[in-house]
Amino acid sequence: MLASIFISIFRNFHVSMLGLAVLLAINATLLWGGAFPFLPMQMQTSDVMITFYLLQSIAFWGTMLTNSLGAYLRPSLSQRILAFFNGVPIFLGCSCLIATLYIPHLTMVLICVGALLLGAGCAGYFVLLQRFFASKDPKQGTLFIIVGTGLSAIIYFLLCLVPIAVTSFVIPLILVPLCGLCIVLSTREIDFAQPMFEDIPSQNRHVYFNTIKGYWPSAICVGCLGFVSGIIRAVALTEPSVGIIINTMSMFGALTSAIVLLILWRKTSFHLDVISAFRLIFPFIVTSFLLLPFLGVYFLDVFAAALYMVFSFALTIMMLQCAQASRDIGINPVFIFGFFGTIVYLFQSIGFIMGTYSGFMDMFGYSQIVIIALGAVWLLGMSMFAVRGSVRDVYSLLASQPSRVEFLRHSHVDTLKPGVGMVANHELHADVFDADADADVSVSTKHEVHAGANIDVSPALAHGNNANYRDRLSKRCAVIKRQYLLSAREAEVMEHIARGNSVARIAEVLVVSENTVRTHSKRIYGKLGIHKRQSLLDLLEENYQELP
Amino acid sequence: MPPGFQDITLAIFTTLAPAGTLAFIMVSIAILTPFHLDKTDDIQLQENHKILAKLDQFLVLPLTVVIVGLVTSATHLGNPANALYLFRGVGRSPLSTEVFCGIVFLLLGGIYWLQAFSLKPRPTLRKIWLSVTIVAALAFVVSMMMAYSAHTILSWNTIYVPASLLTAALMGASILAMITLQLGGYLSYRRQATLLCCATMLLAALATVALTLLQAFELSFFRTALLDGANMALWLYAAIVVFALCAAAAGVFIFAALRKAKTSILHIAIGCIFVFVGIFALRIAFYSIHMTVGL
Numbered sequence: 001m002l003a004s005i006f007i008s009i010f011r012n013f014h015v016s017m018l019g020l021a022v023l024l025a026i027n028a029t030l031l032w033g034g035a036f037p038f039l040p041m042q043m044q045t046s047d048v049m050i051t052f053y054l055l056q057s058i059a060f061w062g063t064m065l066t067n068s069l070g071a072y073l074r075p076s077l078s079q080r081i082l083a084f085f086n087g088v089p090i091f092l093g094c095s096c097l098i099a100t101l102y103i104p105h106l107t108m109v110l111i112c113v114g115a116l117l118l119g120a121g122c123a124g125y126f127v128l129l130q131r132f133f134a135s136k137d138p139k140q141g142t143l144f145i146i147v148g149t150g151l152s153a154i155i156y157f158l159l160c161l162v163p164i165a166v167t168s169f170v171i172p173l174i175l176v177p178l179c180g181l182c183i184v185l186s187t188r189e190i191d192f193a194q195p196m197f198e199d200i201p202s203q204n205r206h207v208y209f210n211t212i213k214g215y216w217p218s219a220i221c222v223g224c225l226g227f228v229s230g231i232i233r234a235v236a237l238t239e240p241s242v243g244i245i246i247n248t249m250s251m252f253g254a255l256t257s258a259i260v261l262l263i264l265w266r267k268t269s270f271h272l273d274v275i276s277a278f279r280l281i282f283p284f285i286v287t288s289f290l291l292l293p294f295l296g297v298y299f300l301d302v303f304a305a306a307l308y309m310v311f312s313f314a315l316t317i318m319m320l321q322c323a324q325a326s327r328d329i330g331i332n333p334v335f336i337f338g339f340f341g342t343i344v345y346l347f348q349s350i351g352f353i354m355g356t357y358s359g360f361m362d363m364f365g366y367s368q369i370v371i372i373a374l375g376a377v378w379l380l381g382m383s384m385f386a387v388r389g390s391v392r393d394v395y396s397l398l399a400s401q402p403s404r405v406e407f408l409r410h411s412h413v414d415t416l417k418p419g420v421g422m423v424a425n426h427e428l429h430a431d432v433f434d435a436d437a438d439a440d441v442s443v444s445t446k447h448e449v450h451a452g453a454n455i456d457v458s459p460a461l462a463h464g465n466n467a468n469y470r471d472r473l474s475k476r477c478a479v480i481k482r483q484y485l486l487s488a489r490e491a492e493v494m495e496h497i498a499r500g501n502s503v504a505r506i507a508e509v510l511v512v513s514e515n516t517v518r519t520h521s522k523r524i525y526g527k528l529g530i531h532k533r534q535s536l537l538d539l540l541e542e543n544y545q546e547l548p
Numbered sequence: 549m550p551p552g553f554q555d556i557t558l559a560i561f562t563t564l565a566p567a568g569t570l571a572f573i574m575v576s577i578a579i580l581t582p583f584h585l586d587k588t589d590d591i592q593l594q595e596n597h598k599i600l601a602k603l604d605q606f607l608v609l610p611l612t613v614v615i616v617g618l619v620t621s622a623t624h625l626g627n628p629a630n631a632l633y634l635f636r637g638v639g640r641s642p643l644s645t646e647v648f649c650g651i652v653f654l655l656l657g658g659i660y661w662l663q664a665f666s667l668k669p670r671p672t673l674r675k676i677w678l679s680v681t682i683v684a685a686l687a688f689v690v691s692m693m694m695a696y697s698a699h700t701i702l703s704w705n706t707i708y709v710p711a712s713l714l715t716a717a718l719m720g721a722s723i724l725a726m727i728t729l730q731l732g733g734y735l736s737y738r739r740q741a742t743l744l745c746c747a748t749m750l751l752a753a754l755a756t757v758a759l760t761l762l763q764a765f766e767l768s769f770f771r772t773a774l775l776d777g778a779n780m781a782l783w784l785y786a787a788i789v790v791f792a793l794c795a796a797a798a799g800v801f802i803f804a805a806l807r808k809a810k811t812s813i814l815h816i817a818i819g820c821i822f823v824f825v826g827i828f829a830l831r832i833a834f835y836s837i838h839m840t841v842g843l
Contacts, residue, residue, distance in 0.1 A: 098632075101632070102632065165622065165630070165631060166631070169631060173655075174658075184665065
């Protein structure tokens, strides 16, 4: 199984995988490895370290926010972001850190400037890569993200073999240009004629507005993990061993999650619901915070290790979800990723600040660890309420699950009718895995979208289960969806088309732009191997006759 | 642990870096030498352009070999703060000069490699840049050859040391260049390049064996208060045996690779590993014959 996965990866290798892998390794080494393995011990005062972590973290989410706003206000500008333009701050940031070795009296200034430049540069690189992943076919985009994440661990561990004294030079002089090159080469492949780039956000405000309304709970869930990770980072400053554990386990988590996702994806179609996943781990996190004051530092190692593994996994899922949202709703990938990134890394900054400055409570007689645990549990609880506390959800039985990330096992060749058009499908979408092991990722949108969708189409389609079909057409659509591995959003659009709704009507109901509906139609027709609506109706009819 | 292994990182450095640099020069010469036969044949010209573009990109292979060598050698650098102080000794200290030349070469070569992906063709600038890089590469090789000429170390202060380093590197470079040229699709167009690489490899291997034998012979006459050159020369003889066996094995693999209708990269790569193991054995033996004037 693993061997065939490796062969598939090797055959489908793409520079963007290497780009993401190198970027994640740079990120782990430089930002949160803290550049501090490179600095002499006497320079690693708590002031220097706190300033560095805090500023790079702020610069990171600040850049995400700027990108998100930029994509909304000046979408044409977001298409022209240059990879090398983002490489310059990383290079200069590294230079500032190196310069502290030679100009010690300017250490603090150089650390501040370096942190801001590094945070901004790394975030910029992430945005550029995400833009590429979102622009690709779902199968390819997903594969690139998962493999890139897994590869990052290998690169990171290789980097650990490099003598520490040299790492600080290897990163700016070799890894940063290499990463930039991978991004440039990937960016050249982006098809900017897609609705996600072509549609002007200000003319589709309702789409963007609805997207934010739909996606903020998922972002908050990942953000909560970011918040806890920020706290742990702050505590790790006083316990250097924890810092090493964090980096190692982050990377180990990245590798594990990539392998698990690839194996699962190859075997079966599945969904990952971000909010449900958060609900699942919520008791563990809260209990860990409860135990923290009693079990102390030794427990912190275990907690930090487990948490960072989960956080790595969550960040991968976040990238997948953002890419899927761009394709499904037709919104600018820079906007949605910037939005998620802002929330997640803002939460991380808050966690870091709280973890750092809770130490001052000692003077009032409160233990730092107790304050941290109390504050964390409060914020986590409030976040959980914000995400799950909607009164409307209590009675809205038809509400679908917008936070769901969907992995569809692709191409059941044996279940397809010969000559029904898989050729066209294969022409449109380059094979990622072998014919029987491809997958598709899609994510449903949020309350408003589905509130509208429920008027017209079956909730069973949106849920992807067999219950609650609205009528026979819904059931037939569900069969087609399974057979041809349409994503949940594609199935929704298909049912609308089958019911004779116009493009404008579908766009209105699903709260997307008309361009996006047309793109979905093209994809559906491509997957089904048909060219007009009548063929779709014929296909549905044909399928119906074959139903038991 | 046998003597010489305490300097294993330097042995890796002097195995990889000179070979990688010379391979870079060889491939660069192939890039700079026009090889299309008929300038009016558009299809052939296009094909040539494609091959040249691929060769440009595959220059990353020799560059990576040099980088791995240089990074390995840096294990001697305890503190990152010392890294830049290294450059204060340029011109005065042979080791500083060596590292400085290496970094200049890698910077020039790295930038050349990056521009290979540019969409705008700049043929003249490319040629000038590559020529300058070749000069830097030559300087780096020379600096590596001269790094061990110290009057205080009797056993190293001989012409055989830089000469055998050069010939061994030439052997490694030939096979590395062969892989790069094959990856770029150059060898299938120019079969004589394959012959040239094989001939260089064979001559370089013979020269290396001869030079090392002479060095061992000379060494057996040295004697200090603590060390007997004749005993130390045994390490060189042992290394020559290992080198010869590796070279023979490499020869078998290269022969097997070229016999196939489509040259097998895998076979050449295995041959390349044998060549580098052989050179590494010689380098380890070289570090084991460290004999200073005083003792």
